[in-house]
Amino acid sequence: MKTFIIKRLIQALAVCLVISMISFFLLFLNADPALVLLPPEAEVEDIAAFKKQMGFDRPIIVQYLDFIGKVIFHADFGNSFVAKVPTLKLLAERVPATLKLTASAVLIANLIAIPLGILAAVRRYSLLDNLSTLIALMGQAMPLYWLGIMLIIVFGVWLGWLPISGSQTLPHLILPAVTLAAYLLPANMRLVRSGMLDVLNQDYIRTARAKGAGEIRVFIVHAFKNAAIPLVIITGLQFSILLGGTVVTETVFAWPGLGRLAVNSILMGDYPVVQAIVIFFSLCVVIGNLLADILAAFIDPRIRQE
């Protein structure tokens, strides 16, 4: 188990390094930072001087090595072009809000998806099953920003029950977290349902019944623990989708997290911040996957042995 984790950690770091490289080059292909940062009326000499001062005149490889070297050896992501403070400090201010949002979304999504998926499998083709299939389909077809805006209109504007922007209190969390959860819920519910249906057909379920196990014991103890393995692994893979989702959700609800910071930084050409966020997100995805794999190995002894 220990070597498994260490191996996976090394893999994770390599993945982050590659991602940082790709994102670095993509940013520079996209637009010349000097042109974005300087006012449009800047003279040619000014631009050249600015480039020299910022080091943009060097070959892109050299710039990358310089950047990644500082990141690795000094944990220094440079200063924000716009805010003129260390990038890391900006990030640190935003991380808690994003973590709070994503964790709540994952929690809400699974707290609903798991029981609903189990019930749908157990009462297959019942009204509940068909209804949840319908809702799942609708949920999957709905764009995130549209759902967010609808929730704002209904619960914020018409009913006036919940605040629609900012993050000061717990009620502020509800709408964005629900929006993001709605993004994950349909897939997870379908996954639990199909996993349960698959497992309930297995011979060991019949063995459990032959032992005299009651229905609840059969569904939860014997079936769900097996059906949870794919759910855990997929949830790990969902981190990337989830972080993409935060960009939209945080923007719609003015949630002061990394997603909104990313959007603003891209618009303002604040490349060090964008770069740092990309690396942080990829780190999150990789660690999320790793945690999911560890959890799956914890549940399933066959994975542990590999």
Next chain:
Amino acid sequence: MNSSKILEITELTTCFDTPEGLVRAVDGVSLVIESGRTLGVLGESGCGKSVTALSVMGLLPKPQGRISSGSIYFQGKDLVRKSPRTLRALRGSEMAMIFQEPMTSLNPVYTVGEQIAEAFTIHEHLPKKLGLQKARETLFQVGIPSPEQRIHEYPHQLSGGMRQRIMIAMAMACRPKLLIADEPSTALDVTIQAQILDLMLNLQEETGMSIMMITHDLGVVAEMSDHLAVMYAGKVVECAPVDVIFNAPGHPYTLGLMRSIPRPGRKFSSGKQALAEIPGIVPGLIDPPPGCLFAPRCDRAFERCRLEMPPLFNLKDQSGSSHGVRCWLAESMAQQPATQGGRT
């Protein structure tokens, strides 16, 4: 014989709803098992052996499978009319079952110990720790070496034979009165097979339980059973004490089965040595043709066989034990048609 019956199945019919139509997997089956004895249930693949067993256990796959008529008296109670709750309380305590597929019948995410201990948790409400303690004792009783270690192992770490032993241990945990063994050794290789059967015989001697031994292997029947019921296409076609059938099989199908094994078991000496196989296949159970279902494959079939299903004729032989045969050829030798199916 005046020993009491632990299980008496009468005219049991079990159906499955399938997209192609209603399948009568078990059709008017009557069987009796006496306390402490072993009934062998013999027949080709698909003849309804497992479905009979699952009907007794109340484990028919839902919602497609159901018992449509008949009764199953177990220790004097009709299981067909009992609530699911009552059946659940009996399963794993009074009656237990081991399955055909040792490789997939254990839950992969729990240790062997946990899975055996569960029986004690369910039926004796023991806390997990005590349950594990008793699981270890059970493993010891079924002769599994180093039970201390075994209880911490997972199914995927064990061989097929070991898994089947674990299944037996699990079934024996609460000392059932009736053990239904559905081809417990079919999936295992020959030496392991013998060990598993020996183990069951020993456990029977120790505990006095009754066994329903389902198999398609005559050798297993010869070694294990007191009585034998031969099934064909959902019906019992012959039933009697094992030696009666082995000495004088009454149904052409039984005779065919005996001819189709290369080395006859030690219990029967007469008979041809040539290895014959029964031509043809078991007919479909949806809309079966009238008449005897074995007729299309029977070399002694005549007109009547194709038109009318024979009842189970009761041949009384010298020793006085009953011998039921579902064949028109037996009519002339029968004293009267057996109404309740043969006694075993």
